[in-house]
Amino acid sequence: MIRTALLSLLIALAGAGALAREAPPAADDPALEARLQKLSTELRCLVCQNETLADSRADLANDLRREIRDMMKAGKSDREITEFLVARYGDFVLYRPPVKSATLPLWGGPFALLALGVVVWFVLLKRRARRVAEPALTAEEQRLASDLLDSDTARKTP
Amino acid sequence: MTRFAIPLAVFAVLVGFLFVGLRLNPREVPSPLVDKPAPAFQLTQLHAPEQRFGVADMKGKVWLLNVWASWCVSCREEHPFLMELAKQGSVPIVGLNYKDKPQDAMQWLTRFGNPYQLSVVDAEGRTGIDFGVYGVPETFLIDRDGVIRFKQIGPLTREAWQQTVLPLVKKLSA
Numbered sequence: 074m075i076r077t078a079l080l081s082l083l084i085a086l087a088g089a090g091a092l093a094r095e096a097p098p099a100a101d102d103p104a105l106e107a108r109l110q111k112l113s114t115e116l117r118c119l120v121c122q123n124e125t126l127a128d129s130r131a132d133l134a135n136d137l138r139r140e141i142r143d144m145m146k147a148g149k150s151d152r153e154i155t156e157f158l159v160a161r162y163g164d165f166v167l168y169r170p171p172v173k174s175a176t177l178p179l180w181g182g183p184f185a186l187l188a189l190g191v192v193v194w195f196v197l198l199k200r201r202a203r204r205v206a207e208p209a210l211t212a213e214e215q216r217l218a219s220d221l222l223d224s225d226t227a228r229k230t231p
Numbered sequence: 232m233t234r235f236a237i238p239l240a241v242f243a244v245l246v247g248f249l250f251v252g253l254r255l256n257p258r259e260v261p262s263p264l265v266d267k268p269a270p271a272f273q274l275t276q277l278h279a280p281e282q283r284f285g286v287a288d289m290k291g292k293v294w295l296l297n298v299w300a301s302w303c304v305s306c307r308e309e310h311p312f313l314m315e316l317a318k319q320g321s322v323p324i325v326g327l328n329y330k331d332k333p334q335d336a337m338q339w340l341t342r343f344g345n346p347y348q349l350s351v352v353d354a355e356g357r358t359g360i361d362f363g364v365y366g367v368p369e370t371f372l373i374d375r376d377g378v379i380r381f382k383q384i385g386p387l388t389r390e391a392w393q394q395t396v397l398p399l400v401k402k403l404s405a
Contacts, residue, residue, distance in 0.1 A: 119365035122257060132330070136356045149264055161363035163263040
């Protein structure tokens with residue numbers, strides 16, 4: 074009796090384990106699937122724009138992954154595949170936009186700002202240096218100053 | 232004086248950027264296909280599955296290719312205006328039934344009216360990908376030589392039609 078109960082429990086657990094197993098990859102070729110995964114993390118899903126094609130569960134993303142998978146099977150290179158997508162959806166699909174005249178501010182902007190910062194910094198340093206190096210006192214002024222200082226200490230000390 | 236002028240200038244530039252940036256619609260990605268030949272396709276017709284249709288069949292005409300689906304909510308919103316356009320008859324409208332079941336699509340057209348000269352079936356969404364479709368409905372204005380001249384992402388509104396599409400149609404048909 075107990076044995077049957079244990080056995081059925083075991084069978085039930087085994088069944089649960091089978092259900093919990095991960096879904097098998099869509100293609101039988103794990104290398105191709107890995108390549109697809111790697112390439113699609115570089116591509117933007119156009120439906121949910123802050124997600125990569127690898128992460129997105131949008132319908133279009135599924136279709137595009139299918140399309141990329143087919144092209145990989147047909148022996149297309151990653152470059153050819155990205156060109157295919159850029160021709161249809163524009164540079165926006167790329168998470169790494171290419172360097173060209175339109176994207177020059179994007180790529181050069183941070184460096185330009187850095188250069189500007191350095192220039193501002195130098196100017197400020199120069200100004201401060203000028204302020205610190207004030208003209209030395211003349212001998213007369215020096216004497217006057219030390220007199221004042223001395224008399225002050227003299228007055229304060231009992 | 233410069234003490235205040237510089238931060239104020241920086242602030243003004245920032246406001247300028249925000250003013251422009253916040254008014255842009257991030258969902259509207261400019262299509263690289265505008266002013267390029269429309270991708271060729273040969274698809275079966277929705278109402279006549281034994282017949283095929285391709286871009287070449289419209290050579291010499293200025294026409295609209297409207298991507299639609301029965302499951303698409305915005306298509307319902309756009310639909311009355313397309314009906315109006317079809318009634319005016321200023322441009323032929325061809326439907327690209329995108330990732331839909333032919334049964335559902337035909338039912339939809341029977342129920343709400345059919346503004347299309349004909350619709351073609353793109354069940355797998357492959358032609359949609361060739362056209363860079365990412366949000367249905369989308370509408371392409373194609374000229375006599377089969378070149379895409381304009382792309383509307385989202386419903387074709389009366390405003391977009393009057394301000395952009397209609398002047399282009401007139402220019403291209405002249």
